[in-house]
Amino acid sequence: MTLNVGVIGTGMIGQDHVRRLSRVLSGVRVAAVTDVDPDRARGVAEGLPDARVHANGQDLIDDPGVDAVVVTSWGPTHEEYVLAAIAAGKQVFCEKPLATTRDACDRILDAEVAAGRRLVSVGFMRRYDEQYRAMKAVVTGGEIGDPLLMHAAHRNPSVPDFFTSEMIINDSTVHDIDVARWMFDDEIAAVRVLTPRVSSKAREGFNDPLLVLLEMHSGVLVDVEASVNAGFAYDIRGEVVCEDGTVELSESAGVVTKRAGTHSGRVPADWRERFVRAFDTEFQAWIDAVTAGGTTGPSAWDGYAATVACETGLIALRSGDREPVLLRERPALYDKDSS
Ligand SMILES: NC(=O)c1ccc[n+]([C@@H]2O[C@H](COP(=O)([O-])OP(=O)(O)OC[C@H]3O[C@@H](n4cnc5c(N)ncnc54)[C@H](O)[C@@H]3O)[C@@H](O)[C@H]2O)c1
Known part of the structure; x- marks a missing residue:
């Protein structure tokens, strides 16, 4: 059976x-696309066999030939499309963030709970990365004792001019926030943000x-x-310190070369190179689960908790204080996370 997916x-x-979806994974085809820039959507559809181009996201969701929906539009538009997919009873994979505000995430949780079944999966792909999975297996296996600390680093080579200090939390650190919740199977109680000496490469007013x-x-x-x-x-680091040992992501996914007194390996150029296999694994798992009649992966609750932690991080960035992360009560629908 082939799952017909529509991409917004x-x-x-x-x-x-x-x-x-069209060239790497199995059991799926891209049946329809849409974008507010219609030329862009048409250009993408031209490279696909028999993909329809819709005028907007709602038309794509209403298309009876679309079994499930992938939302990869700008963050502020995610709420509208995720709610529309839930209303149509269609499974939806939404790139992070689930939505950009706590209130918008609340509305999605309410809609999914009212639907009575999980329809939403959020694109926190690090949970599918082989190294992070191996690290979690060591931590939860208990072989090096109880965890005490995690050191993480998220280093981008550069960012576009529109990037702001707030986006360092909302767009970059959000992945580390999700990793922390998943790694320790726990919620974040509080956030603090410290501002070290500013890089001379940062724009004026940018922390x-x-x-x-x-x-x-x-x-x-x-600490991130x-x-x-x-x-x-693009340098992603992680080390969990436990009572009897430590476990860390390896320095290089490829080969290490030693020559002339040096020891070297490749550091990925960007997130696509670093996480290409994680994205593939994440999507194949989602396709298989949706084809079987359910879903898998980070839930709308995970998306909500990450957005609330980011909002709290922004408050902490401004205040310089320890800020508590205040979550609503978790609905029973999310008690057994299938990720
Ligand atoms: N998981 C990850 O590591 C990761 C990496 C990159 C981006 N993302 C997320 O994916 C999303 C898209 O990011 P991007 O880098 O591709 O951005 P982008 O700007 O390159 O693409 C977004 C597209 O959405 C279209 N669009 C905007 N509003 C729309 C609407 N109402 N309906 C239909 N189309 C609309 C835009 O025209 C554009 O083509 C963001 O939420 C981003 O945070 C996640």
Whole structure:
């Protein structure tokens, strides 16, 4: 059986997902696309066999030939399309963020709970990365004792001019926030944001790097160095410190070369290179689950909790204080997360 997917938003990641859905993964085809830029949507459809181009996201969701929906448009538009997919009873994969505000995420949770079944999966692909999965297996396996701390770094080589200090939290650190919740199977209790010496490569008025401290309810502390003008490459680091040992992501996914007194390996150029297999694994799991009549992966609750932690991070960035993360009560629908 082939799952017919419709893609809303054919920009950078939308095109990358269309490529993997149409050329890399199995049991799926891209049946329809749409974008507010119709030429862009048409250009993407031209490279696909028999894909329809819709005038807007609602028309795509209403298309009886679309079994499930992928939302890869700008963050502020996600709420509208996720709610429309829930109303149509169609499974939806939404790139992060689930929605850009706590209130919008609340409305999605309410709609999904009213529907009585999980219809939403959120694109936190690090949960599908082999290294992060191996790290979580060690932490939860208990072989090096209880976790105490996690050190993380999220270093982007550079960012476009429209990027702001707030986006370091909302667009970069959001992945580390999701990793922390997933790694320790716990919610974040509080956030602090420290502002180190500003990089000379940062624009005027831009706090870069940031040091984000996440305090889990268990007491585990997670420090995230978030830096978006690192220059040299896309460098993702993580180390969990436990009572009897440590576990860390490896330095290089490829080969290591030793020569003339040096030891070197490749650092990925960007997030696409670093997480290409994680995106493939994430989508294949979602396709298989949706074809079987359900869903899998990070839930709308995970999307909600990440957005609330980011909102709290922005308050902490402004206040310089420890800010509590206040979540609503988790609906029973999310008690057994299938990720
Ligand atoms: N998981 C990840 O690591 C990751 C990486 C990159 C982007 N993203 C997320 O994916 C989303 C898209 O990011 P991007 O980098 O591809 O952005 P982009 O600007 O390259 O593409 C977004 C596309 O959405 C279209 N669009 C905007 N409003 C629309 C609407 N109302 N209906 C239909 N189309 C609309 C735009 O015209 C554009 O083509 C964002 O939410 C971003 O945070 C996630």
